[in-house]
Amino acid sequence: MRVTFLGTGTSQGVPPIGCTSPVCLSEDSKDKRLRASIWVEWKGLSIVVDAGPDFRYQLIRAGVKRLDALLFTHEHRDHTAGLDDIRPFNYLQSGLVDVYCSDRVLSAFKSQYDYIFSEHPYPGIPLINFNIIENGQFLVGDCWITAVEVMHYKLPVHAFVFGDFAYVTDANFISESQKELLRNKKVLVLNALRKENHISHFTLDEAVAMGKELAAEQVYFTHMSHQIGFHEEVNQSLPPNMALAYDGQVVDIPSQ
Ligand SMILES: [Zn+2]
Numbered sequence: 001m002r003v004t005f006l007g008t009g010t011s012q013g014v015p016p017i018g019c020t021s022p023v024c025l026s027e028d029s030k031d032k033r034l035r036a037s038i039w040v041e042w043k044g045l046s047i048v049v050d051a052g053p054d055f056r057y058q059l060i061r062a063g064v065k066r067l068d069a070l071l072f073t074h075e076h077r078d079h080t081a082g083l084d085d086i087r088p089f090n091y092l093q094s095g096l097v098d099v100y101c102s103d104r105v106l107s108a109f110k111s112q113y114d115y116i117f118s119e120h121p122y123p124g125i126p127l128i129n130f131n132i133i134e135n136g137q138f139l140v141g142d143c144w145i146t147a148v149e150v151m152h153y154k155l156p157v158h159a160f161v162f163g164d165f166a167y168v169t170d171a172n173f174i175s176e177s178q179k180e181l182l183r184n185k186k187v188l189v190l191n192a193l194r195k196e197n198h199i200s201h202f203t204l205d206e207a208v209a210m211g212k213e214l215a216a217e218q219v220y221f222t223h224m225s226h227q228i229g230f231h232e233e234v235n236q237s238l239p240p241n242m243a244l245a246y247d248g249q250v251v252d253i254p255s256q
């Protein structure tokens with residue numbers, strides 16, 4: 001399995017427009033972060049998790065040429081604003097794109113993207129086959145993926161488990177029963193917004209503690225704000241099996 005970090009930034013990206021903080025002025029490319037998303041290549045499938053406002057550029061940058069499934073964690077716009085840009089895959093693949101999301105996220109799409117659901121759609125709109133997922137396992141091609149419920153303040157969000165790999169974004173609470181589904185992975189991704197407390201995201205310390213508790217071999221952090229600090233400096237302060245992810249990072253995970 002190969003995982004590519006398409007984006008590792010928080011909702012406004014890093015830098016946010018007009019920001020002149022030292023991290024935002026950094027010349028290190030690892031301090032530049034598009035909105036959080038990953039590309040998973042697994043058993044011949046090409047799967048993307050979330051499609052935020054940077055979706056088009058992220059997929060071009062990473063060289064994604066096929067999309068077998070687009071999974072959504074939740075309906076916040078930093079994770080959904082790029083949905084219209086699945087249209088090239090309608091042409092490339094001569095068919096509908098398979099989207100997997102909860103029925104609550106589908107309801108949000110009906111207002112965020114009312115034209116996709118129009119009775120008399122305008123030609124050229126995104127053509128999507130919506131697959132409704134609940135907490136638990138679902139099948140994409142021959143691959144079982146597990147949707148795990150994590151809490152983003154009061155909003156349930158789906159984390160996803162792909163075999164030995166788990167991806168958790170936009171969360172600051174995981175129940176004991178759901179932790180069981182995330183334990184002992186080869187690679188675990190957790191959101192870590194910044195060092196100071198936040199109402200709906202893990203801080204860096206909270207994410208490090210969760211990474212230890214879930215006993216992953218390797219932990220990466222994502223969905224970071226410029227307030228987290230410089231990439232290289234923060235990485236040096238972390239336990240040896242943990243690191244901030246960066247945009248474009250590729251992680252190969254041996255199959256079971
Ligand atoms: Zn987010």
Ligand SMILES: [Zn+2]
Pocket residue numbers: 074076152170
């Ligand atoms: Zn969110």
